[in-house]
Amino acid sequence: MTKIKKVKTAYSSTISRRSFVKNTALAVGGISIIPRHVLGQGFTAPSDKINLGFIGLGKQGGILANYFISNTNVQIVAGAEVWYAKQNWFKSLVEKYYSEKRNISNYSAIKTYTNYQELIGRKDIDAVVIATPDHLHAIQSIDAMKAGKDVYCEKPMVNTIKEGRAMVNAVKKYDSVLQVGSMQRSWSRFIKAKEIVSSGQLGKIEKVIVNVGNPAKPYDLPSEPLPKGIDWNLWCGPAPLLPYNKLIAPEFVKSYPKWRNYKETAGGILSDWGAHMFDIAQWCLNMDETGPVLYIPPNNPKAVRGLKMYYDNGIEMVHEDFGRGWGVRFIGSLGSMDVSRKYLDTSPSNIITTSDTDLETLLKDKGNHYQNWISSIKSRKQPICDVETGHRSASICNIANIAYELNETLHWNPIKEKFKGNRLANKARKRKPRAYN
Numbered sequence: 001m002t003k004i005k006k007v008k009t010a011y012s013s014t015i016s017r018r019s020f021v022k023n024t025a026l027a028v029g030g031i032s033i034i035p036r037h038v039l040g041q042g043f044t045a046p047s048d049k050i051n052l053g054f055i056g057l058g059k060q061g062g063i064l065a066n067y068f069i070s071n072t073n074v075q076i077v078a079g080a081e082v083w084y085a086k087q088n089w090f091k092s093l094v095e096k097y098y099s100e101k102r103n104i105s106n107y108s109a110i111k112t113y114t115n116y117q118e119l120i121g122r123k124d125i126d127a128v129v130i131a132t133p134d135h136l137h138a139i140q141s142i143d144a145m146k147a148g149k150d151v152y153c154e155k156p157m158v159n160t161i162k163e164g165r166a167m168v169n170a171v172k173k174y175d176s177v178l179q180v181g182s183m184q185r186s187w188s189r190f191i192k193a194k195e196i197v198s199s200g201q202l203g204k205i206e207k208v209i210v211n212v213g214n215p216a217k218p219y220d221l222p223s224e225p226l227p228k229g230i231d232w233n234l235w236c237g238p239a240p241l242l243p244y245n246k247l248i249a250p251e252f253v254k255s256y257p258k259w260r261n262y263k264e265t266a267g268g269i270l271s272d273w274g275a276h277m278f279d280i281a282q283w284c285l286n287m288d289e290t291g292p293v294l295y296i297p298p299n300n301p302k303a304v305r306g307l308k309m310y311y312d313n314g315i316e317m318v319h320e321d322f323g324r325g326w327g328v329r330f331i332g333s334l335g336s337m338d339v340s341r342k343y344l345d346t347s348p349s350n351i352i353t354t355s356d357t358d359l360e361t362l363l364k365d366k367g368n369h370y371q372n373w374i375s376s377i378k379s380r381k382q383p384i385c386d387v388e389t390g391h392r393s394a395s396i397c398n399i400a401n402i403a404y405e406l407n408e409t410l411h412w413n414p415i416k417e418k419f420k421g422n423r424l425a426n427k428a429r430k431r432k433p434r435a436y437n
Helices: 017-026 059-071 084-102 116-120 134-146 161-174 188-198 232-236 268-284 356-364 369-379 387-406 423-427
Strands: 051-055 075-080 111-113 127-130 150-153 178-180 205-211 294-296 308-310 316-319 327-332 336-339 344-347 410-413
Touching: 051 059, 051 116, 059 075, 059 084, 059 127, 059 369, 075 084, 075 116, 084 111, 111 116, 116 134, 127 134, 134 150, 134 161, 150 369, 161 387, 178 369, 178 387, 188 268, 188 327, 188 336, 188 344, 188 356, 205 268, 268 316, 268 327, 268 387, 294 387, 344 356, 387 410, 387 423
Parallel strands: 051 075, 051 127, 075 111, 127 150, 150 178, 205 316
Antiparallel strands: 205 327, 294 308, 294 410, 308 316, 327 336, 336 344
């Protein structure tokens, strides 16, 4: 991993914004905060201003740029992307967003880079949004934290268990604020679901069924000629240097690219959606700092559903299709509840006591996961989906993939983060990164 000296972020002095925000409550004499009303309407005080850089300028990067421009008071100033054409696309897109959403017709502050190291080396960038393929999340996040940046990292946070623990350690070491993009925790319907489970309205939870997609598979796409305009070495990064195929790295695409399906670059749709739905199961069960201790795969070694997981308290969680799309079903001694992005209902129905009008409003509200991170940067408090949470939810997905691949019962110690008596499973907790810089 490339060593970068931690740099200080400055606006008009050598005092970093992070230290400035952190210490203003204690400051006396020489430093003072000028109230916004004195500066004028619409003016952002320097102490509140946060400059963002984006790493990964494809479909998801564009979606996140829209959220941050629409829902937060920050400034996007840079982007890094290995596709040269996407650099220009992102720059134009962000300028268009600023014109439409903030009425700034001449916004031209975006500078783009091919190598993210150049972006994180900039002293004027306070935080980064990482929207690259999963296999790059850990190395880019940790490098950014070393360089003094706070991080918004798309979910799933990491592609291996060891990467997750390394990110947790980096947040502590560099005093960083990291938000994971499991944004369902900010949605009112999932907050309501947690309230129902935590308050005991379902009784004692006995079983949780989580339906998400298939486990990852080894990369098997045929080699195609490498197109101009992409740095393929940087795209592969710490993963093996894979044969290029446009399905995993298209120049432009309306739907999501297929790199999520392969173990070298992701954890399958099991991890992609599991980082949402297993995450909700963990949250509602108050298991954010631990996870299941026993994983039992289905008898059929080719099965892509049927993995059973057991928490230390006896609650069973199953990766299974319960017929309603990606979602979570909680089964308790007094009733059950189904929750997803499309529904929230219980049996019996009167467990949800909210009025029909209030329920309709609740089901539409998606909160503001992005402002939650920005507010946390200013307060230096951890956000709603912090690094330990992201690590534990990703660990379930990673262990599930290992269990399906090995087709063996796994005994997991969530404190030591080791498997009992299984050398191959323990070996799969990490991967040796390819040297590519």
